Amino acid sequence: MTIHFAAARGSNGNSSNGDRALSPVARALSRRPILRVANDNGQLSNGLGCNNxxxxxxxxxxxxxxxxxxxxxxxxxxxxxxxxxxxxxxxxxxxxxxxxxxxxxxxxxxxxxx
Structure with a gap:
């Protein structure tokens, strides 16, 4: 049996990326937003910063x-x-x-x- 995957539909029925996915499967498979951006100007975990x-x-x-x-x-x-x-x-x-x-x-x- 062949299984076909379809793009998640948004709130207005379109599959555009700007729409929020409503189904639990679509929400589970969607990418999470990056909460913390890596920055090379700050302190690293080993204490070495860019000014070291x-x-x-x-x-x-x-x-x-x-x-x-x-x-x-x-x-x-x-x-x-x-x-x-x-x-x-x-x-x-x-x-x-x-x-x-x-x-x-x-x-x-x-x-x-x-």
Whole structure:
């Protein structure tokens, strides 16, 4: 048996998108309005806002390296760790964490520095 789906009818019998759907099925299948809009100008859940120097550096690094930015930051963190430069290591692991939390956690686990 073939099942055909029809567009939900509005309050005036038309199927235009501006009409409010009356049937329970149509209401259940309709999209809900977005109540809270994402905004990149505010504070993020991890406390990094757009004015944070680490966030700005991560965004600049991403603009320069594209999708390989996290792995490039990880390489820089590894180089700093090998050189014994703790301050540079913390900076690059922070950039890497901003771009890819799992990769940064793996590097920290590997180097046993936290």
């Amino acid at each position: 120097p680490l966030m700005q550096a991560a965004l600049r690094h991403f603009a320069q390296h594209g999708l390989s930015a996290a792995s490039e930051a990880a390489k820089c963190a590894e180089d700093a760790f090998t050189a014994g430069d703790r301050e540079a290591y913390d900076w690059w692991i922070g950039v890497c964490r901003t771009l890819d939390k799992r990769m940064a956690a793996e590097i920290q686990r590997k180097n046993a520095v936290g």
